[in-house]
Amino acid sequence: MRVGVVILAAGKGTRMKSDLPKVLHEVCGRTLLDWALSETALLASQSTVVVVGHQADTVTETCPDDVTAVVQEPQLGTGHAVQVGITALDPSVDTVVVLPGDMPLIRPSSLRTLVDSHASAGSAATIMSVNLDDPTGYGRIVRSDGSVSAIVEHRDANDEELSIREVNTSVYVFDRQQLVDALTRVTTDNDQGEYYLTDVVGILVEAGASVEAVSVPEDEGLGVNDHSQLATATAEIVARINHHWMVEGVSITDPARTIIEPSVALAPGSTIHPDTWLKGETSVASGAVVGPQVDAVDSSIGTGATVRYAVMHEATIGDRAIVGPYTYLRPGAVLEEGAKAGAFVEIKGSTVGKGSKVPHLSYIGDTDIGEKSNIGAATVTVNYDGFRKHRTKIGSRVRIGSDTMLIAPVEVGDDAATGAGSVITKDVPDGALGIARSDQRNIDGYAEKRRKRAEEETD
Numbered sequence: 159m160r161v162g163v164v165i166l167a168a169g170k171g172t173r174m175k176s177d178l179p180k181v182l183h184e185v186c187g188r189t190l191l192d193w194a195l196s197e198t199a200l201l202a203s204q205s206t207v208v209v210v211g212h213q214a215d216t217v218t219e220t221c222p223d224d225v226t227a228v229v230q231e232p233q234l235g236t237g238h239a240v241q242v243g244i245t246a247l248d249p250s251v252d253t254v255v256v257l258p259g260d261m262p263l264i265r266p267s268s269l270r271t272l273v274d275s276h277a278s279a280g281s282a283a284t285i286m287s288v289n290l291d292d293p294t295g296y297g298r299i300v301r302s303d304g305s306v307s308a309i310v311e312h313r314d315a316n317d318e319e320l321s322i323r324e325v326n327t328s329v330y331v332f333d334r335q336q337l338v339d340a341l342t343r344v345t346t347d348n349d350q351g352e353y354y355l356t357d358v359v360g361i362l363v364e365a366g367a368s369v370e371a372v373s374v375p376e377d378e379g380l381g382v383n384d385h386s387q388l389a390t391a392t393a394e395i396v397a398r399i400n401h402h403w404m405v406e407g408v409s410i411t412d413p414a415r416t417i418i419e420p421s422v423a424l425a426p427g428s429t430i431h432p433d434t435w436l437k438g439e440t441s442v443a444s445g446a447v448v449g450p451q452v453d454a455v456d457s458s459i460g461t462g463a464t465v466r467y468a469v470m471h472e473a474t475i476g477d478r479a480i481v482g483p484y485t486y487l488r489p490g491a492v493l494e495e496g497a498k499a500g501a502f503v504e505i506k507g508s509t510v511g512k513g514s515k516v517p518h519l520s521y522i523g524d525t526d527i528g529e530k531s532n533i534g535a536a537t538v539t540v541n542y543d544g545f546r547k548h549r550t551k552i553g554s555r556v557r558i559g560s561d562t563m564l565i566a567p568v569e570v571g572d573d574a575a576t577g578a579g580s581v582i583t584k585d586v587p588d589g590a591l592g593i594a595r596s597d598q599r600n601i602d603g604y605a606e607k608r609r610k611r612a613e614e615e616t617d
């Protein structure tokens with residue numbers, strides 16, 4: 159058996175009321191089309207084709223290199239879509255899996271089971287079905303004496319057929335040759351005047367071939383047609399991912415308020431608190447406590463680190479480092495072991511060395527800080543002269559006084575210090591104090607003088 163996959167994604171998705179093609183809407187960080195592709199992971203597909211139509215170029219651009227996109231224009235129905243798609247499948251493929259691009263909840267294991275039971279029964283077609291309390295809108299699986307005899311679309315069904323609760327998910331496995339032959343006999347004689355893929359079932363059965371339907375849990379049958387169904391699908395995917403990590407030994411204190419994208423890696427013994435959204439290639443090591451309220455993209459959080467109320471993008475948090483509350487870490491922010499980035503601190507393109515601290519109200523950009531240095535409150539590395547960015551270098555065991563402006567490029571040596579309120583424009587040597595502010599002058603008796611002047615003016 160050589161399996162090929164045809165994904166149907168040419169439709170407009172009218173009910174999304176969106177300029178974005180339906181299959182490019184995201185569920186937990188992945189497009190619907192990517193979910194469809196990932197569902198086929200266990201099939202060892204020899205050849206995968208995506209049938210595109212509406213905004214074909216935009217959808218095609220998102221397809222991985224090993225996937226062939228074929229354009230269906232005009233879109234004359236699901237039968238026509240498969241007819242177009244099948245021509246692009248590798249000639250060696252003998253078994254065709256068809257699935258819509260808008261069903262993100264199908265489990266890879268269910269598709270595998272469908273293909274296996276298709277092969278062991280030697281069927282011409284195997285339909286993935288679900289049993290629904292409310293089957294409104296779906297194609298009904300019609301059986302006679304228990305065997306599948308046809309699929310009838312809701313709008314073409316009679317009263318008896320409308321009472322059937324087993325419905326077509328639009329996911330199928332076909333014998334390639336029998337499918338190709340049957341498709342040539344599909345007509346547009348139906349309520350919508352389209353070529354229905356579902357008609358292939360009746361055609362095959364009439365020709366004496368066997369067709370089976372295998373039912374799957376109801377949640378897998380959800381197709382996304384509008385934003386409400388997109389949210390339902392998202393909630394289910396989020397719940398599945400969180401369940402997976404909790405079973406793996408991750409503590410998620412409020413799973414309903416935690417979103418973890420499928421590409422994220424969490425170590426057993428890590429803890430995730432509510433209102434946290436971990437995205438992209440983010441990783442969290444053992445013993446780390448993340449949240450509440452952390453939004454992290456492509457970031458790594460080390461062993462035993464603590465991160466609260468923070469936004470981070472491409473940041474690296476070392477072991478036992480402390481971040482937050484209210485911290486913004488931008489690309490290239492690196493906190494080494496035991497370092498700290500505290501309240502209202504923004505860091506970009508900078509390394510904060512082992513045990514160094516940026517506790518309050520600072521901007522650190524394009525800066526290298528050595529070990530065990532302390533950056534006083536409200537320090538700014540002035541890295542941009544309006545044309546170019548410049549780097550700042552701060553050594554180890556340095557004490558930067560509060561409200562220091564470090565005008566880059568500038569270096570502060572090991573064991574050096576700056577006076578609070580300094581504007582540092584020149585390098586500070588090792589061990590030196592750099593101070594750059596005007597000397598203080600006190601005017602004695604000032605309050606008394608002011609009072610007298612005010613009295614004279616009102617007289």
Ligand code: UD1
Pocket residue numbers: 166167168169170209211230232233234235236237238239258259260295296297298309311325326327328353354355356381
């Ligand atoms: C289809 C099935 C129905 C099933 C339901 C499950 C048919 C005739 N009916 O109905 O039995 O219960 O799915 O959700 O197949 N598409 C194309 N090209 C076209 C038409 C559609 O690529 O010319 C794609 C759509 O983008 C979509 C999929 O095929 O991904 C299904 O099409 P849709 O029009 O949504 O079919 P339904 O009416 O939902």
Ligand code: CA
Pocket residue numbers: 381383
């Ligand atoms: Ca549909």
